[in-house]
Amino acid sequence: MKKITALEAQKKNPNRVNIYLDGEFAFGLARITAAWLQRGQELSDENVAQLQTEDASERALQQAMLFLSCRARSEKEVRQNLLKREIPEAVIEQTLERLRQSGLVNDNQFARVWVENRNTFHPRSRRALTMELRQKGLDDETVQAAVSDVDENALAYESANKRAGRFKDLERGEFRKKLSEYLARRGFPYSVIAPVVTQVWNEMHAEENHFKDEDIT
Numbered sequence: 750m751k752k753i754t755a756l757e758a759q760k761k762n763p764n765r766v767n768i769y770l771d772g773e774f775a776f777g778l779a780r781i782t783a784a785w786l787q788r789g790q791e792l793s794d795e796n797v798a799q800l801q802t803e804d805a806s807e808r809a810l811q812q813a814m815l816f817l818s819c820r821a822r823s824e825k826e827v828r829q830n831l832l833k834r835e836i837p838e839a840v841i842e843q844t845l846e847r848l849r850q851s852g853l854v855n856d857n858q859f860a861r862v863w864v865e866n867r868n869t870f871h872p873r874s875r876r877a878l879t880m881e882l883r884q885k886g887l888d889d890e891t892v893q894a895a896v897s898d899v900d901e902n903a904l905a906y907e908s909a910n911k912r913a914g915r916f917k918d919l920e921r922g923e924f925r926k927k928l929s930e931y932l933a934r935r936g937f938p939y940s941v942i943a944p945v946v947t948q949v950w951n952e953m954h955a956e957e958n959h960f961k962d963e964d965i966t
Contacts, residue, residue, distance in 0.1 A: 750791040750792065750793055751770040751771050751775075751791065751792055751797075752770065752771055752789060752790070752791050752792075753768060753769065753770060753786060753787065753788055753789065753790045753791075753792065754769045754770065754771060754772050754788065755767075755768075755769035755788065756768060756769070756783065756786060756787070756788060757769070758780070759777065763780075764779065764780050765777050765778065765779055765780060766778050766779075766780055766783040766786075768783065768786065768800075770792065775797070776797070776800075776801060776804075777804075778800060778801075778804045779804050779807040779808060779811070781807060782800060782803050782804045782807050783800075786800075802840075805836060805837060805840045806840055806843060806844065808834075808836070809831055809834075809836045809840050809841060809843075809844040810844050810847065812830070812831060812834055812836070813827055813830070813831060813844055813848060813853075814853075816830045817848075817853055817854075821858070821859050821862055821863075822854070822859065823854075823856055823859050823860075823885040823886050823887060824845055824854055824856055824886060825885060825886020825887075826885060826886070827844075827845060827848065827854060828841055828845065828886075831844065856886075856887050856888075856891050857891055857894070857895075859885070859887075860882055860887055860891050860892060860894070860895035861895050863878075863881070863882060863885070863895070864878055864882075864895045864896060864899065867881075868899070868904060871935075872904040872905070872907055872908040872935065873904070873935050873936055874899075874901055874904075874905075874935060874936030874937040874938065874941070875896050875899045875901055875936075876936045876938075877935060877936030878895075878896050878899060878936075879892055879893075879896055880936075882895060882896070901937060901938075901941050902941055902944075902945065904937075905932055905935075905937045905941045905942065905945045906945050906948065906949070908931075908932065908935060908937075909928055909931070909932060909945050909946065909949045910949060912928060912931050913928060913949050913950075913953060915927075916928055917953060921950065924946075924950060925946055925950070928946050928949065929942050929943075929946050932945065932946070
């Protein structure tokens, strides 16, 4: 058994406490974990191990909450962030389970929100969205459910309309090339790009002769 001889708040992080046993620094704990400790209290090796386990869990949870405060994250993103902090795998899994139960981590919801935000601010094709979600560590079933209702034609048209103003003074061929390349970079297939580019051109030049879809092949 060792006796607690001092409890000192860390200067750089007042939310953590340095624990001294028998006059020597032993380890640091989150303030909430150290709340029940006091000078003169004796700790066994088992007590110390339990405190350090609880501290690792608290540290993991606080780090995860900080990571989630910016935006929603997938489980894979949270796991990778905690691994970078050298948090043990077992603690990470416990933390993820706590986050699942509280609804703070939900891959199905994350996928839906990701697609909705992309559709609103940065439209992408179904294929591009699928690749992005897989990179976030989501399984195929979750990904397919999230992208199943994506209307590529509507998104391509909306995206093209927002971009077309930059090319309004270009000749037809150059306009077609620039706008087609722009849509292609967002993953839209040619079968979607071709009619959309034609439609946007025609709408911008309604008073002029329209060109046909085959003109952009």
